Amino acid sequence: xxxxxxxxxxxxxxxxxxxxxxxxxxxxxxxxxxxxxxxxxxxxxxxxxxxxxxxxxxxxxxxxxxxxxxxxxxxxxxxxxxxxxxxxxxxxxxxxxxxxxxxxxxxxxxxxxxxxxxxxxxxxxxxxxxxxxxxxxxxxxxxxxxxxxxxxxxxxxxxxxxxxxxxxxxxxxxxxxxxxxxxxxxxxxxxxxxxxxxxxxxxxxxxxxxxxxxxxxxxxxxxx
Numbered sequence: 458x459x460x461x462x463x464x465x466x467x468x469x470x471x472x473x474x475x476x477x478x479x480x481x482x483x484x485x486x487x488x489x490x491x492x493x494x495x496x497x498x499x500x501x502x503x504x505x506x507x508x509x510x511x512x513x514x515x516x517x518x519x520x521x522x523x524x525x526x527x528x529x530x531x532x533x534x535x536x537x538x539x540x541x542x543x544x545x546x547x548x549x550x551x552x553x554x555x556x557x558x559x560x561x562x563x564x565x566x567x568x569x570x571x572x573x574x575x576x577x578x579x580x581x582x583x584x585x586x587x588x589x590x591x592x593x594x595x596x597x598x599x600x601x602x603x604x605x606x607x608x609x610x611x612x613x614x615x616x617x618x619x620x621x622x623x624x625x626x627x628x629x630x631x632x633x634x635x636x637x638x639x640x641x642x643x644x645x646x647x648x649x650x651x652x653x654x655x656x657x658x659x660x661x662x663x664x665x666x667x668x669x670x671x672x673x674x675x676x677x678x679x680x681x
Contacts, residue, residue: 458479458575458578458580458581458582458640459581459582460477460581460582460583460640460642460678461581461582461583461584461678462475462583462584462585462678463583463584463585463586465585465586466584466585466586466608467680469524470521470524470646471680472517472646472647472650473644473645473646473650473680474644474645474646474650474651474654474677474680475642475643475644475645475654475677475678476642476643476654476655476657476658476675476676476677476678477640477641477642477643477675477676477678478640478641478643478658478661478662478665478673478674478675478676479575479638479639479640479641479673479674480638480639480641480665480669480671480672480673480674481637481638481639481671482637482669482670482671483554483555483636483637483639483665483669483671484634484637484669485553485554485634485636486554487554487555487668487669488554488668489554489555489557489558489561489664489668492558492561492664492667492668493557493558493561496561496562496564496565497543497561497564497565499564499565500540500543500561500564500565503565503567504540504543504544508544509537509540509541509544509567510537512540512567513647513648513649514536514566514567514568514645514647514650514653515534515536515537515540515567516647517645517646517647517648517650518533518534518536518537518569518623518646518647519533519534519537520646521622521646522534522621522624525607525608525621525622527621532621532624533624534569534622534623534624535563535569535570535571535623535624535625535626536563536564536566536567536568536569536570536623537567538624539560539563539564540564540567543564549561549564552632553632553633553634553636554668555572555632555636555639556572556632558661558664558668559572559641559661562657562660562661562664566653566656566657568643568644568645568650568653568654568657569623569643569644570641570642570643570657570661571610571618571619571623571626571640571641571642571644572626572632572639572640572641573610573618573626573630573631573632573639573640573641573642574630574631574632574633574636574638574639575638575639575640576636576637576638577629577630578612578616578618578630578640579612579613579614579616580612580613580614581612581613582610582611582612582618582640583610583611583612584608584609584610584611584622585608585609585611586605586606586607586608586609587603587604587605587606587607587608587609587611587617588605589602589603589604589605589606590602590615591603591609591611591615591616591617592615592616592617593609593616593617593618593620593627593629594616594627594628594629595625595627595628596626596628596631597628598628601620603617603620607620607621608621608622609622610627610642616629616630618630623644641661641673643657643658643661654677655677658675658677659675661673661675662675
């Protein structure tokens, strides 16, 4: 399976730095509590110095959302939504060890991370403007149809695996207890993204090896 950004996305957002990790052999039995605690502690330190709205990583995604015609305080990238919830509640709900780990790392880096079940994706996955006939499934199982021109993760069967780019993932390819093969997508648009995204990928590869004894295959996507 190939993951890529459509040429019009790369052209419109040249600041984008993206990377992926593919990994097989994950399960729902791993204990990631200690690893999560490290990354959550980093997030707490950052939030003690100001709200997530002051983070350059979040400000950069807000600018991207505004350029997409989306009110950035109504529609937020996944990292900002996680940070807001964490700042309010002091914790995040536990869903699945892999999702919990990636959420904690996303909080620490303030960079959105998508985690998708590869077996629930048909063919390749492309970040592109929607035609308007794709089908998106919410986490609650309700079908939606993205607006024409909305940036989505689209597969070969016409399913949208995200809405508003990094805002919401689809329930169709969400990680579940039976998930074994996974695609992790990391996307940054801030000034230090070229440094931070590779560092985040390296961090996750180490955490995956520690928790599941698996070898994650990381790749930095070409720019331009």
